[in-house]
Each structure stands twice: as structure tokens, then as C-alpha cells.
Amino acid sequence: MKTKDVETDVGSTDLASHILAVTEQLKRERKFAAAHGYVSALHSFQDFAGGRGIPLPVDEVFTPMRLKAYEEWLMQKKKRPLKVNSVTSYMSSLRAVYNRWMPVGTPGHNPQLFAGVHTRVVSQTKRALGGWQMEKLLRAENDDLTREERRALAYFRLMFLCRGIPFIDLVHLRRQDLQGEYLVYLRHKTQKPMRVKLSPEALRLLRGLGQKTNPSSPYLLPILDAEIQDGWEQYLSYQIALRNFNRTLKQAVKRMLPGVPVSSYTARHTWATLAYHMGQSIGIISQSLGHSSIRVTETYLKPFENERIDEVNRQLIAAVKKGKWKGSMLYSIL
Secondary structure, three states: OOHHHHHHHHOOOEHHHHHHHHHHHHHHOOOHHHHHHHHHHHHHHHHHHOOOOOOOEHHHHOOHHHHHHHHHHHHOOOOOOOOHHHHHHHHHHHHHHHHHHOOOOOOOOOOOOOOOOOOOOOOOOOOOOOHHHHHHHHHOOOOOOOHHHHHHHHHHHHHHHOOOOOHHHHHOOEHHHEEOOEEEEEOOOOOOEEEEEOOHHHHHHHHHHHOOOOOOOOEOOOOOOOOOOOHHHHHHHHHHHHHHHHHHHHHHHHHHOOOOOOOOOHHHHHHHHHHHHOOOOHHHHHHHHOOOOHHHHHHHHHHHHHHHHHHHHHHHHHHHHOOOEEOOEEOOOO
């Protein structure tokens, strides 16, 4: 059955039935991240509505007032209020569900339905470390860390040294991807080919960590279970590995940089922002990270634009005060 048929038959009744039918189709199409996002949004909305067993007619869910009330509930939750980008994730999933139930251009579709809620990612939080912080993590002795914390920190270091390789690409590296002193692989998200020259330190880390890999495993690192063959189960296994990595990494870094938040994104964002502050062009940084477009890279770096502008302003004022002004030209600033 086509996805469109599923949406037409089920979408007019209950939100849960509609989403679960669509997610089954997405799983068959191997769109596991989308399926996971839909199910997470469903469970969240069910909690907002009063419980998992309460009927949720789709036409009653998708109203501006109901969606706004849900957004306010997410941002004011007693146990853990969500930040804007987390709210955006849920709302974007619900918007995608709505567009499948009521496709754009069909009678009844409301293009302004989600206009009053957050559906765009906001670049507010810095997820990068400063140079001195990254240096400390690269040089830190691990004597007071547990074995699991040492391993998580080693993966984090490797991610940074490999041009900020994403965790999802790291865990899916295959043995054949290590070609001498190069990593040659396809990005998991975009399928873009990558070729990363490894520094001696990165190569030592990679080979050391790889010693724990089961000889029969096709993977380069001992993170994923190669015996799991089902695509959806593989995706869930990766999500568990990601959560475990983030939790253990935070525990390790807390000992060395108290109060500094870190996650699997931090190594990648740190590599990008340090390259940016060194004066590398956004184009080069974008290519190095394997981004699909420069616009994605600009989103990474947007929180740091004001810092760079402020620094230029500081240097300009200092240069003027020191008499380094010649005609209408300012020199010896950058």
C-alpha cells in the first residue's frame, strides 16, 4: 500500500493510528530518523493530552489553538521545560504529519496552521569549546577516569582530530574505510564522499580503539553490534549508543571542565568555530565538514559572528588610538 493511501484511510480518525501507519511506511523506506521523530512527537502530544490511551481525532489536534497550547506546555513543563529548538523538533514533526494527512494544495489545507508556533531552528546556544578548553581535553591525563569515561573521551578526541567527524559517521566506519593514513567514507546523512588525512595522533587513537572490535565485525570500532541486521533495530541500537556516549562523555568532561556542557555535537562545532576564528573561509570549512551547502555551515557559525565583529571593532578602536591610521586606510589590524 502506498503511503498516500495509508494517510487517506487512517488520517481522518485518530492521530496515533495515523502516525503509526505512516511510520511503518517510513521504516520500509529506511527513513528511520523521520519515523523516530514522528513517534517521539506522538508520545509527547499524548502526554500533553492526558495519556497514551486517550483518543486524539486528527481534525481536533491540528488547530492553531491546540498547537499553541501544546507549545506552551512543552516550554513550561515542571520536570524539564524544553528549549526553543527542542520545541521546534516536535512541531516540525507534527507539521510533517499534518502535511501527509492534508497535503499542500488540497482543499482544507491550512498553510498558516503552524505560523504561531516554533518551526525553525534558532542559533542561540554555543556548542563549541574554546581553544584552551579543547587543548586541555586533548592533553588531559585520564588516571582519575573510569574505563568507560576514558573510552568516551578517546572517541571525542578522535572526532575532533578527524575534522569534527559526526558520531553517526564514526560508529558506522567500516574496516575498508581506513586506507593507510586516510579515512575514506560516505557521510551517513548526505552520502557525500569524504577523504580525511589522519594525523599520527588520530591514527594511534583509531588503531588503539579498534583493537577491541570483534574480528568478525565489519565495523572499524567496537560500538555497534554487527549481528543486528534489521534496519529499524540497527537505528535503535545506534540511538542507545549515542545516549550512552553523551552521558559518559559529560561525566568525563565534568571532572576537567566543571560546568562546561558537551555532547556528541561539541567536537564538530569546536572544529568548525576554531577554524573560523583562524580565518579559514566558510567555503573551506563547509567542504571539510562535508556539509550539503554553505548555508548549513553558516548556521553552525552564526552564534560566533558577533564575537568576531566585536573583536574587529576592538582592534579598529585600538589602532586609531595608537595612531595607526593613514589617510582613510586602517592597516596592521587583521
